[in-house]
Amino acid sequence: MTKNILIQPFLKWAGGKRQLLKEIEKYTPKQLTGTYYEPFLGGGAVLFNLQPKKAIVNDFNTELINAYKVVRDNVDELIEDLSIHKNTADYFYNIRSLDRGPDFENLSKVQRASRLIYLNKTCYNGLFRVNSNNEFNTPFGNYKNPNIVNEPVLRAVSNYLNSADITFLNGDFEDAVKGIRKGAFVYFDPPYMPISSSSSFTGYTLDGFNQDDQTRLRNLCIKLKERGIKFLLSNSTAPYILELYKDEKLFKIEYVGAKRAINSVGRSRGEIKEVLVRGND
16 A cells, blocks of 8 residues: 555644654554554554555543544534634733633634644744643744644645544543454553653653553563564653563563754753563464
């Protein structure tokens, strides 16, 4: 099947996998004959690169999943609403503040998706981040000409989501793989374990993702391996992660380099080591 290169992420997302696609492809089945699962969808770079015919994808972020569904179901209305937005600080902060009041509940699904995409394109460094009250709190980016309405990509993604059998879920990662059968392939891209306490970033879901969650995910990988289901997992090289997956009878760890563009400190951007973990067959 020839891939459509316009099918690509329409959002910039923390931990996005565009930089690692070639490495991820090395450890992905050449033919996805079964269902593809992605329990931490994020910006969707891997999904859109693989373009499977059948997939079950999930993310804990409700606004993100809403945006995917709107791109699938209401792309014309979304493009129309996106074209209304302005690239000014006053307008940005007005739109950003909508989730701080009761009127947010009255926004339509299209308006919520449009708001998310607009803020993502115009906020500082494209960093989706919420505070403890689940309010978007990234400042204005002050970019000269952000691509707020990327119509070719939105339409290509919409066409793909309508032509393929893609199920969107909005819940816990363990629930996302319930009912999985042999022949399926799972790609896990959880919020990364911070290398140091100062680099912690769990702001793109309200609840964060802690050590217990990382351990729960490792245990799920063991269960999948025992059932003969292939998976690939991305994470940082944090000592806790290397300890979790150190059993060579169960796991193979590959070290890969990735450039990270989303970092509030400019000098901290650049190539860092990450791990890809798979079952030791």
